[in-house]
Amino acid sequence: MKTIYLDNNATTRVADEVLETMLPYFTQLYGNPSSMHSFGGQVGQKIREAREQAAALIGAAPEEIVFTSCGTESDNAAIRSALQTRPDKKHIIISRVEHPAVRALCSHLSLQGYKVTELPVDRNGLVDLENLENQLTPDTAVVSLMWGNNETGVLFPVEAAARLAHEKGVLFHTDAVQAVGKIPINMANNPIDMLSLSGHKLHAPKGVGILFIRRGTKFSPYLIGGHQEHERRGGTENTAGIIGLGRACELAGRNLEKENTEVRRLRDKLERELLKKIPQSRVNGDIENRLPNTANISFEYVEGEAILLLMNELGICASSGSACTSGSLQPSHVLRAMGVPFTMAHGSIRFSLSVYNTEAEVDFVIEKMPGIIERLREMSPFWKQAGQSCNVQ
Amino acid sequence: MWDYTDKVKEHFLNPRNVGEIENPDGVAEVGSMACGDALKLTFKLDENKRITDARFKTFGCASAIASSSALTEMIKGLTVDEALTITNQDIAKYLGGLPDEKMHCSVLGKQALEKAVENYRGVLPAPEAGARIICECFGVTDKEIERAIRENNLATVEDVTNYTKAGGGCGNCHEAIAQILERVKAEPKTQAAPRLTNLQKIRLIEETIEREIRPSLRKDGGDLDIIDIIGNRVLVATRGACATCKAANITLKHFVEHRLKEMVSPDITVEEVSQ
Numbered sequence: 256m257k258t259i260y261l262d263n264n265a266t267t268r269v270a271d272e273v274l275e276t277m278l279p280y281f282t283q284l285y286g287n288p289s290s291m292h293s294f295g296g297q298v299g300q301k302i303r304e305a306r307e308q309a310a311a312l313i314g315a316a317p318e319e320i321v322f323t324s325c326g327t328e329s330d331n332a333a334i335r336s337a338l339q340t341r342p343d344k345k346h347i348i349i350s351r352v353e354h355p356a357v358r359a360l361c362s363h364l365s366l367q368g369y370k371v372t373e374l375p376v377d378r379n380g381l382v383d384l385e386n387l388e389n390q391l392t393p394d395t396a397v398v399s400l401m402w403g404n405n406e407t408g409v410l411f412p413v414e415a416a417a418r419l420a421h422e423k424g425v426l427f428h429t430d431a432v433q434a435v436g437k438i439p440i441n442m443a444n445n446p447i448d449m450l451s452l453s454g455h456k457l458h459a460p461k462g463v464g465i466l467f468i469r470r471g472t473k474f475s476p477y478l479i480g481g482h483q484e485h486e487r488r489g490g491t492e493n494t495a496g497i498i499g500l501g502r503a504c505e506l507a508g509r510n511l512e513k514e515n516t517e518v519r520r521l522r523d524k525l526e527r528e529l530l531k532k533i534p535q536s537r538v539n540g541d542i543e544n545r546l547p548n549t550a551n552i553s554f555e556y557v558e559g560e561a562i563l564l565l566m567n568e569l570g571i572c573a574s575s576g577s578a579c580t581s582g583s584l585q586p587s588h589v590l591r592a593m594g595v596p597f598t599m600a601h602g603s604i605r606f607s608l609s610v611y612n613t614e615a616e617v618d619f620v621i622e623k624m625p626g627i628i629e630r631l632r633e634m635s636p637f638w639k640q641a642g643q644s645c646n647v648q
Numbered sequence: 649m650w651d652y653t654d655k656v657k658e659h660f661l662n663p664r665n666v667g668e669i670e671n672p673d674g675v676a677e678v679g680s681m682a683c684g685d686a687l688k689l690t691f692k693l694d695e696n697k698r699i700t701d702a703r704f705k706t707f708g709c710a711s712a713i714a715s716s717s718a719l720t721e722m723i724k725g726l727t728v729d730e731a732l733t734i735t736n737q738d739i740a741k742y743l744g745g746l747p748d749e750k751m752h753c754s755v756l757g758k759q760a761l762e763k764a765v766e767n768y769r770g771v772l773p774a775p776e777a778g779a780r781i782i783c784e785c786f787g788v789t790d791k792e793i794e795r796a797i798r799e800n801n802l803a804t805v806e807d808v809t810n811y812t813k814a815g816g817g818c819g820n821c822h823e824a825i826a827q828i829l830e831r832v833k834a835e836p837k838t839q840a841a842p843r844l845t846n847l848q849k850i851r852l853i854e855e856t857i858e859r860e861i862r863p864s865l866r867k868d869g870g871d872l873d874i875i876d877i878i879g880n881r882v883l884v885a886t887r888g889a890c891a892t893c894k895a896a897n898i899t900l901k902h903f904v905e906h907r908l909k910e911m912v913s914p915d916i917t918v919e920e921v922s923q
Contacts, residue, residue: 558684560650560709564660578684579709579750584786584809584816586684597682601707634666634713636688636705637681 256570259616263456264405264433264549264607265574269499270458276502277460280495288492289483298494305501309465312504313431313450314441321466321484322497326432326453327356329466330399332477332488333428333449334360337397338369339475341426344396350374350382350411351592354430356451357399358588370394379541380409380593388419397426402434402450406576406589406605407540408549410434414445421446426472432456432464436507437514437546448472454496458609459503463496510610518608519547521617525606526550528621533628539576539595539603548608551576553599556638557631562604565627571620576603598637652710653744659714664721667703674728674768678759683786683813685712685753689760691723691768696868696889699723699731704760711743711750718742719757725895728765729864730903734758735799736811738902751811755796782824785817790828797832805829849912850877856911861904865890872904880915882908885922896920 286295306317417427428449436457450467480489535555559575576587586600632638672690679686685708694700702720723731736754779789809815870890876883905918
């Protein structure tokens, strides 16, 4: 059975070009970049190249790029550093829809005496900047807001938010793990202090990420060890991973237009047709301010895990915000924060596309989804009642 | 991805007895959309007061659908008394086991069964006397938690969440659940039955069958005879309606054996022999 992979916000396939670039650095060019011999030194040269490629993708300077092990490490390093370098300030502002890498860290920090404010979002998943402004206090050390939401794809106005934070002298970090490579990002034109990105969301391998630290921003390292990354992140470099990520960043820059035309067109087609063919379904999240690859659709009166497993039988991969798939007993915190009703939240499916998806794949999903939803609705005790009440209206 | 058994997957992909019986003898709806799973169970009895048909409609995940499907298969052919002896553990066992985090799906099935039988008997489903809501997120009472702890021998707050959902939301009730766990653990265990001599045991088995089991079987036109008792093995032969009933084996396991385990010794097994 052919796999149709529409779960690219979870992880992506490694691009062939990326793998090819990486392979020599396992068995042939395996030197340590810190070594004095040229066998290691040549790897160091390749890492410099990767740093330039990554910097170019986001409009940064190479020295503003720190390689890490993943997005979670980048988020942790950024927020902890902000608190370490401003030891007199004890207040953090995030949003209610942040990734666990930020949210769980902050609830952990709240047990250590920090005050955490979680900004609410509206029904479209957007934050109110006026509210952010009101929450900033002289005690606020850092604001951390995600650029693109992993579940809904909703984009926060992080550049404007960073300006507001700066007016009050507060540091600003953004988790841009989902946004990098999908929308144009130019760090030269905004005041964001720190930005996290993850390799495996843009066709690089798992186990490598980046923390952008703006030149002049005080930084206190999270991993203390050797002098690697200009003493901002100790530990021998994941050479093959970093070199692969550099190549992936270069490819992402070239594919950016395709993401916003071809991928967007396929996403829009999938969304439009599913809403048309399946009654009582709706899109979660702001339609305008959204990543081009993500569609989060709720199918009322059915449960997400059951939908996913029936899709799985056809080789279609996606995600759900239902309780049974969230690892807890409640539906996704993102959908709850947006006030999505329970009847809808449990039956939410996230489709996330990449440049590797084809029209034929999207057509196949459009063909199969109505049958899957109908099959589960036939089994649902709420469906018939709901149908009847609709007829009455 | 959940580690579901093949049986769970099979019952999810090919659920048995989906639907609703018109004019059912017993009906129940448990769970809610807010909680993430809900089950509507209906059953019909035949002239011998056996469940001749059982149907379900379920909103929920794969294991909720599979548990409902299993439940309807398990209760067909049983009297309501026999059906009530099915525990949530039996439902999970029937499916080859459920992941710990999904045990609440089997509990949902058990609750639906009990409520449908109450409905059949015309008992008003009154809230348990003195029950207090412990988990606000999922509306779980102290009585429900205590019962799940006793019936499934639960040890931790996480266990309680897996079986009842209590504590699976905001987490504010974890302390209260821990206190209930301590209270139930401190209860004196039912006294281990004094060791019986063989003669006492045989007499007790005969008495139990005569007093507790036979009247119920005879109501349905059935009967059984004790052929032999070897250690803890009770060999019986079915008579009357039981001899020709294809659900007799379930009756023996779920009703006769269950009752003997309860009244005589947990080590008792019942086997059918043809004589």
